[in-house]
Amino acid sequence: MKAKKLAALLMSSVMAMSLAACGGSGSTGGAEPATAESTETTEAAADTAESTEEAPTEMKGSVEGELTVTIWDENQRPGLQQIIDEWSAESGVKATIQVVGWDDYWTLLEAGASGGEMPDVFWMHSNQAQKYMENDMLMDLTDKISGSDKIDMANYYQGIVDLYQLNGKQYAVPKDIDTIALWYNKTIFDEMGVAYPDDTWTWDDFSEAAAKLTNDDHWGYAIAPSNNQDSFYNAVYSMGGEIISDDKKASGYDKPGTIKAIQLFVDMVQAGSCPDLNTISESGADVLFESGKVAMVTQGSWMVAAFKDNEYTAENCDVAVLPKDAETGKRVSIYNGLGWAASANTKNPDAAWSLIEWLGSKEMQEKQAELGVTMSAYEGCSDLWVNCTDKFDLNGHMKMLEADLVFRPYSKYTTVWEDMQTEKLKEAWTGEKSVEDVCKEICDSMNQTLSEE
Amino acid sequence: MARSKMTSREKSEFIWGWAFILPTMAGLIILNIFPIFSTIYQSFFKTGDFGKGNIFVGFNNYAKVFADTEVWQALWNTIKYAIVEVPISIAISLVLAVFLNGKIKGKGTFRTIFFLPMVAAPAAIAMVWRWLYNSEFGLLNHILPGKTNWISNPNIAIYSIAVIGIWSIIGYNMVLFLAGLQEVPKDFYEAASIDGASGVQQFFNITVPLISPTIFFVLVTRVIAAMQVFDVIYMVIDNNNPALKKTQSLVCLFYKYSFTQSNKGYGSTVVVVLLMVILLLTVLQMIGQKKWVHYN
Numbered sequence: 001m002k003a004k005k006l007a008a009l010l011m012s013s014v015m016a017m018s019l020a021a022c023g024g025s026g027s028t029g030g031a032e033p034a035t036a037e038s039t040e041t042t043e044a045a046a047d048t049a050e051s052t053e054e055a056p057t058e059m060k061g062s063v064e065g066e067l068t069v070t071i072w073d074e075n076q077r078p079g080l081q082q083i084i085d086e087w088s089a090e091s092g093v094k095a096t097i098q099v100v101g102w103d104d105y106w107t108l109l110e111a112g113a114s115g116g117e118m119p120d121v122f123w124m125h126s127n128q129a130q131k132y133m134e135n136d137m138l139m140d141l142t143d144k145i146s147g148s149d150k151i152d153m154a155n156y157y158q159g160i161v162d163l164y165q166l167n168g169k170q171y172a173v174p175k176d177i178d179t180i181a182l183w184y185n186k187t188i189f190d191e192m193g194v195a196y197p198d199d200t201w202t203w204d205d206f207s208e209a210a211a212k213l214t215n216d217d218h219w220g221y222a223i224a225p226s227n228n229q230d231s232f233y234n235a236v237y238s239m240g241g242e243i244i245s246d247d248k249k250a251s252g253y254d255k256p257g258t259i260k261a262i263q264l265f266v267d268m269v270q271a272g273s274c275p276d277l278n279t280i281s282e283s284g285a286d287v288l289f290e291s292g293k294v295a296m297v298t299q300g301s302w303m304v305a306a307f308k309d310n311e312y313t314a315e316n317c318d319v320a321v322l323p324k325d326a327e328t329g330k331r332v333s334i335y336n337g338l339g340w341a342a343s344a345n346t347k348n349p350d351a352a353w354s355l356i357e358w359l360g361s362k363e364m365q366e367k368q369a370e371l372g373v374t375m376s377a378y379e380g381c382s383d384l385w386v387n388c389t390d391k392f393d394l395n396g397h398m399k400m401l402e403a404d405l406v407f408r409p410y411s412k413y414t415t416v417w418e419d420m421q422t423e424k425l426k427e428a429w430t431g432e433k434s435v436e437d438v439c440k441e442i443c444d445s446m447n448q449t450l451s452e453e
Numbered sequence: 454m455a456r457s458k459m460t461s462r463e464k465s466e467f468i469w470g471w472a473f474i475l476p477t478m479a480g481l482i483i484l485n486i487f488p489i490f491s492t493i494y495q496s497f498f499k500t501g502d503f504g505k506g507n508i509f510v511g512f513n514n515y516a517k518v519f520a521d522t523e524v525w526q527a528l529w530n531t532i533k534y535a536i537v538e539v540p541i542s543i544a545i546s547l548v549l550a551v552f553l554n555g556k557i558k559g560k561g562t563f564r565t566i567f568f569l570p571m572v573a574a575p576a577a578i579a580m581v582w583r584w585l586y587n588s589e590f591g592l593l594n595h596i597l598p599g600k601t602n603w604i605s606n607p608n609i610a611i612y613s614i615a616v617i618g619i620w621s622i623i624g625y626n627m628v629l630f631l632a633g634l635q636e637v638p639k640d641f642y643e644a645a646s647i648d649g650a651s652g653v654q655q656f657f658n659i660t661v662p663l664i665s666p667t668i669f670f671v672l673v674t675r676v677i678a679a680m681q682v683f684d685v686i687y688m689v690i691d692n693n694n695p696a697l698k699k700t701q702s703l704v705c706l707f708y709k710y711s712f713t714q715s716n717k718g719y720g721s722t723v724v725v726v727l728l729m730v731i732l733l734l735t736v737l738q739m740i741g742q743k744k745w746v747h748y749n
Contacts, residue, residue, distance in 0.1 A: 107712055110503065110715070113503050114503045114504045131502050131715070134502070135502050135503050135505065137503065224693075225693045226691065226692045226693035277605070277693065277694075277695050278588065278602040278605035278606065278695060279588060279589060279602075279605075280693065281605050281691045281693050281694035281695065282583075282586075282587050282588050282589065282602070282604060282605050282691075282694075283587055283588075283589050283590065284691075288589070291590070293589065413714070415713055415714050415715075416714050416716075419692070419709070419713065419714065422692055422693055423697070423698070426693065426695050426697075429695075430695055
């Protein structure tokens with residue numbers, strides 16, 4: 001997420017120069033942090049460009065005869081606008097995209113939902129979907145989907161379909177999918193005489209290589225502990241552990257595989273092949289990677305845009321599949337996917353559905369991949385995404401689609417136990433407490449939260 | 454019956470008086486007073502999503518807050534911040550104001566420079582400082598020997614944050630003090646000089662007592678503002694920062710509960726506790742002022 005921070009820094013300098021514009025008002029301060037800080041697992045890691053605009057103070061509500069589409073990732077806007085423009089040409093309905101940064105997005109959407117003023121069509125995310133579905137804030141698409149010849153839920157990755165389903169009703173059409181892969185710095189690998197990672201690597205090979213790649217100038221690997229999806233979750237599931245049980249009733253932090261995976265990373269921190277928590281919290285894994293301070297990071301496919309625009313990474317880095325576990329033989333990518341949802345009280349229900357149908361159709365899902373917006377949620381539509389940049393061999397990410405895909409663990413109050421988990425794991429990363437003790441505490445506290453859901 | 458007899462002049466003053474303060478009143482009531490009561494009201498509920506389905510829980514939230522070590526730690530962090538930020542910023546800005554009130558070349562330029570941080574957005578300031586403090590790439594560690602984790606060492610992070618607070622507020626305090634200094638008659642200083650008082654003696658025996666009402670005003674407002682510190686901490690301290698627990702303020706906790714975790718009832722309770730603490734501090738200062746503030 002450091003790309004955002006960089007962006008925010010840039011913007012900050014601009015703002016500092018055009019001092020008068022911001023008038024030092026409290027409200028600017030309140031709206032702006034969105035650019036700087038989002039430790040949530042978001043598709044839109046690099047929503048840099050919201051910063052080039054004024055921070056929005058409200059979301060546009062639904063207006064009759066015209067569609068308002070709200071998203072949080074500026075990187076995806078040009079491609080999506082192109083797809084939506086084609087729809088407008090066909091349907092004759094105008095549709096405009098509004099970009100609202102990740103943090104503000106949820107605050108404003110909630111305010112809009114409470115006041116009955118939501119955009120027509122917008123993105124949904126696993127952190128929040130259940131809350132919106134339970135409160136009937138989203139249009140029920142079930143009948144529309146069964147009456148459509150373009151949309152069939154069987155065509156999409158199952159985890160994303162399930163995510164937007166409640167009591168047998170479907171509330172959003174899957175938009176995209178992400179995978180996690182191992183990004184590495186070729187220059188450091190060459191310098192230290194280590195062979196590039198490939199699909200034979202196990203987590204043990206990975207940590208050995210990290211040790212070999214460490215010297216006074218750089219570390220072997222940097223973990224982003226607050227972003228679980230692209231860091232330790234993958235190893236947890238690969239080693240046979242779990243974060244939350246399938247019925248979302250119990251924590252998986254008492255599973256030996258979970259403890260083993262976290263121990264792997266804690267050992268790397270203790271051995272010095274992974275920077276300590278202080279360093280990571282001040283300059284995140286991706287910033288260290290982009291400045292040649294670490295040889296490897298595990299990052300999501302949403303970072304491709306940022307890495308390709310960064311001169312250093314474009315020049316020196318490439319991407320490979322994640323390591324597998326020696327015992328279980330499993331290679332796991334934790335995936336997540338956004339959904340296109342419509343407001344339950346939109347003034348244009350037909351147009352909103354027509355647009356969602358368009359966006360979910362096979363052709364447009366292919367187009368989304370081809371334009372390099374993201375990989376698509378429609379199975380088999382992502383092949384063209386590999387060619388969206390010649391800077392990296394994106395097969396590292398593509399091949400992860402064939403690995404064991406595990407949907408990102410969530411429940412109704414995901415953020416509550418995720419915050420707790422981040423907080424408690426700190427004591428493990430710093431070595432204050434043993435991993436087993438920490439995992440036990442997390443397990444107890446998480447079970448407590450889950451029992452209240 | 455006699456009370457209702459108003460002369461037409463009184464009547465018109467009454468109407469126009471109200472007419473003039475009505476816009477401000479309306480703004481205050483809608484934007485400040487109503488939310489205060491609505492927050493207090495919410496603190497007695499387990500709030501549901503989207504403001505629907507609130508369940509009355511009485512003092513449960515308060516019982517939870519008082520038993521929550523995180524809240525006490527946050528209160529202590531907030532107080533530590535205020536203890537460092539308020540006195541130091543007042544001392545520095547008072548001295549600056551005295552100098553800039555004297556005969557100095559380029560007075561206007563200096564005043565502008567010191568006031569500039571006040572004009573910049575707090576979030577922008579925080580981002581710049583964050584990079585100055587950065588242990589890997591930061592300017593501070595580049596200049597100073599050794600490697601200090603300014604913002605991730607739990608023992609010093611809150612003070613690093615307070616430095617940002619001091620830096621940003623000096624200009625504002627200075628302007629208030631400058632205004633106060635205009636009220637101090639010049640002949641006091643002349644008389645003191647003739648009697649042989651040095652600059653330092655003049656500062657402590659003439660300037661400070663005579664502008665003590667301004668100092669008191671700045672003190673009260675700054676303590677209130679410092680107790681509400683949020684943006685700097687929110688911007689500088691990451692979620693996975695090991696110093697988070699030792700730096701987050703009560704308002705940070707309020708934000709976390711109310712907006713990140715959508716637990717508005719508990720968030721409201723935290724902020725009502727903060728309100729009480731601020732009220733108490735302000736009352737104490739009001740009582741204490743009799744000892745040192747001189748009105749004429």
